[in-house]
Amino acid sequence: MACTPQRSERIAELVGRRLDAAATSELLEHVESCSECSRELDLVADLLHAPALQAVPAAATPRRFALRRVLAAGGLAAAVLLFLFLPTREEGSTEGCQRLARLAPPHVAEVLLRGESGGDVSGSQAAARFSEAMQGFASGDYASAIPMLEGCTREQPSNALAFFYLGLARLQLGDREQDALALEALRKAQDLGEGLLAEQALWYRANAHLARGEGEAARLLLLEVIERDGDFEPNARTLLAELEALLAR
Amino acid sequence: MGAEDQPFAVEGGAAWGSVLARYRPLALRVAAGIAAPDQAEDLVQEAARSILELARSGRARCATQAHARNYYLRAVHNHAVDALREAPSGGMRSLDEAPALEPPASGACAPESLAEEREFRALLQPSLARALAGLRTEERQAVELRYLEGLPFARMAARTGASISTLHSRVEAALQKIRVSLGKEGLRS
Numbered sequence: 001m002a003c004t005p006q007r008s009e010r011i012a013e014l015v016g017r018r019l020d021a022a023a024t025s026e027l028l029e030h031v032e033s034c035s036e037c038s039r040e041l042d043l044v045a046d047l048l049h050a051p052a053l054q055a056v057p058a059a060a061t062p063r064r065f066a067l068r069r070v071l072a073a074g075g076l077a078a079a080v081l082l083f084l085f086l087p088t089r090e091e092g093s094t095e096g097c098q099r100l101a102r103l104a105p106p107h108v109a110e111v112l113l114r115g116e117s118g119g120d121v122s123g124s125q126a127a128a129r130f131s132e133a134m135q136g137f138a139s140g141d142y143a144s145a146i147p148m149l150e151g152c153t154r155e156q157p158s159n160a161l162a163f164f165y166l167g168l169a170r171l172q173l174g175d176r177e178q179d180a181l182a183l184e185a186l187r188k189a190q191d192l193g194e195g196l197l198a199e200q201a202l203w204y205r206a207n208a209h210l211a212r213g214e215g216e217a218a219r220l221l222l223l224e225v226i227e228r229d230g231d232f233e234p235n236a237r238t239l240l241a242e243l244e245a246l247l248a249r
Numbered sequence: 250m251g252a253e254d255q256p257f258a259v260e261g262g263a264a265w266g267s268v269l270a271r272y273r274p275l276a277l278r279v280a281a282g283i284a285a286p287d288q289a290e291d292l293v294q295e296a297a298r299s300i301l302e303l304a305r306s307g308r309a310r311c312a313t314q315a316h317a318r319n320y321y322l323r324a325v326h327n328h329a330v331d332a333l334r335e336a337p338s339g340g341m342r343s344l345d346e347a348p349a350l351e352p353p354a355s356g357a358c359a360p361e362s363l364a365e366e367r368e369f370r371a372l373l374q375p376s377l378a379r380a381l382a383g384l385r386t387e388e389r390q391a392v393e394l395r396y397l398e399g400l401p402f403a404r405m406a407a408r409t410g411a412s413i414s415t416l417h418s419r420v421e422a423a424l425q426k427i428r429v430s431l432g433k434e435g436l437r438s
Contacts, residue, residue, distance in 0.1 A: 001421060009401055016399010017281040021330050024279055028322055031315075038315050041275070043424060044396055045318075046431065048274035050377035099398060142403075174403035211404075234333050238285045 003036040006140035013104045015044055023104060094213030096246045101210035105168045113138060126155055142169040160193035164201055171208055183208050199230045215247050268317045269297055276325045283329035292332055296324035380430035384423050391419035
């Protein structure tokens with residue numbers, strides 16, 4: 001396995017086409033000197049040649065399990081039940097949206113690990129708390145980082161960075177309730193932040209909606225990113241094109 | 250010594266051809282993550298062509314296959330970043346987050362042909378199929394979610410209903426079985 005859980009995540013994200021240029025650059029630099037990660041990358045590179053891997057069916061969900069039983073039963077009743085249990089177009093695009101979501105967090109800058117974030121964090125105690133939270137975040141310990149970041153936002157209700165990373169940390173946990181809370185935090189970060197931070201928060205809001213299977217909501221936010229014409233504009237255009245192709249099916 | 254640490258021979262096209270063949274699917278994923286997915290194929294081919302041009306100018310060998318892999322992936326990364334810069338929309342405004350990577354200090358690698366890719370796949374795929382056939386269904390599923398979709402463990406847990414620690418175990422077990430299976434066939438150490 002890779003040298004740390006976070007590195008392992010990065011390799012999986014690279015393979016899943018979810019790493020942007022900066023994170024890819026950082027990972028490729030790392031594998032130059034890390035034999036563990038280098039070996040994991042090699043194994044994964046070989047795995048990608050397996051056509052069988054592409055053909056593995058998705059997990060049996062309760063609906064699909066019911067489907068197999070119905071098929072085994074046979075007959076008209078089965079045909080009717082089959083119709084009822086077939087995935088709807090909406091479910092198909094829900095899963096499709098989820099596949100499009102780009103949730104990989106950005107690389108955490110050193111200044112944030114030291115608790116320094118310009119005017120957002122003031123006072124040595126608040127800076128120390130923010131530093132601890134960001135170290136948890138950077139090491140992939142999102143469950144620990146979340147309560148600390150929540151504390152930061154309570155102490156400093158105008159701390160856009162804390163809201164931003166709180167939203168990202170919640171997104172990494174991957175359940176519906178956390179995704180809803182992530183959206184709230186990212187919205188707050190966008191409202192409080194400026195420039196690149198606000199744009200980045202908007203970008204992740206769009207991807208959070210994709211993770212929830214909410215294609216139309218994501219589409220509207222991606223249009224907003226494009227309209228801002230900032231650093232994320234090319235990424236938003238690309239993602240929007242993929243989303244619109246999915247929604248048109 | 251692991252396969253990735255073995256000295257990398259550059260005599261003839263086979264050695265470089267095998268590197269490009271082995272890492273091409275990974276290179277496509279690197280490109281697709283940075284630029285538009287429909288550009289990935291072109292970007293990877295451009296990177297391979299760039300490497301071929303260096304070969305014609307007689308550059309030195311790479312010390313290890315891992316070194317050659319990194320060089321190839323860096324070339325793909327740089328081509329993808331360039332493609333983003335040149336996007337009709339105006340491209341990236343700030344490249345502070347995506348600096349171009351420097352080539353390896355010990356000199357470029359010298360490929361000669363990509364002809365071995367089909368041969369490489371023909372050799373590897375049956376072995377991979379056997380390795381994957383040796384996995385339990387849930388282990389194969391875990392590998393697919395992890396490396397086909399690139400999901401973090403938390404999302405895999407939400408998708409499958411299994412706990413994160415269970416999924417960790419499944420992926421680790423699956424990778425170990427694959428390593429052992431490929432190792433028995435002489436494909437990995």
